[in-house]
Amino acid sequence: MSKARSDVVLSKTLSWLLRHAAAKEGLSLDSEGFIPVTEILNHRQLKGKYTLDDVRRVVANNDKQRFFLREKQGVVEIRANQGHSLKSVQDLELVPVADPSEVSNVIHGTYLRNLDAIKSTGLSRMNRNHVHFSYDLPNSKTVISGIRSSAEVFVYIDLAKALSEGLKFYKSANGVILSPGDENGIIEPKYFQKIETRWLQGGTSK
Known part of the structure; x- marks a missing residue:
């Protein structure tokens, strides 16, 4: 090897x-x-x-x-640094996001096959401890982690609204934005600011 x-x-x-x-x-x-x-x-x-x-x-x-x-x-x-499904890991050195101005965007990258479910029920942390977000799109040179380069759909979160209604957001050591969601591990569609779709040909639609 x-x-x-x-x-x-x-x-x-x-x-x-x-x-x-x-x-x-x-x-x-x-x-x-x-x-x-x-x-x-x-x-x-x-x-x-x-x-x-x-x-x-x-x-x-x-x-x-x-x-x-x-x-x-x-x-x-x-x-x-992040991505745990282990419930015993609770003390990661996460920095709380207290003010919407602290980050330029809160973006979740996903795929077209998931879009209908996301529009209907929201983003789920699933078996992980957090939903993962980036502050920019994957083609940005400043993004280290938090969003896959192959993502076809980008869900932008209205951070001000989410914070005002009690949702928690954090920054990890490698710059990923994390949220545990609500008590059910969900970030509801009412907190979506916009959804952009990047087609394989390279275009973007809203």
Whole structure:
């Protein structure tokens, strides 16, 4: 396996473990989402294949800045910056968005196949802890993460209205805007400012 392919496998395995599977895989995840790297490297899918240097390289080179490393009491730990479905992860270093002027836009990217359901019932965090948003479209050079480059539909949120009615929004360490939605994990269509559709030919319609 080439080094590039090996790094992709490591990155995907890190995402799976840190965001979704740590508990069922028996890893000691704390409330901030951190796991000692030594535990990660001893996991059955990684044991004997990777080193701490490999993890450091994947974290440093990840263009979405999905991961964060820290050293605590001599132990190197890693976490995913967002995207968790693990309910035990509650203490991510998220910065609350208190004023609509703090972000230029709040945009959720999705696909045409989801559009009718979204218009009808709203955006759902589904099995994750948050709905993910970006402050700009995926072709912007300033966007690191939060919206897929392949997205065909862009849902803009009326942040002022949503905040005024009690919905919470946060900024993650890698610039993603996150919201847990309402008590049912939903952001209702009444909070949509506009919806734009980007067709595969490159045009945009509203």
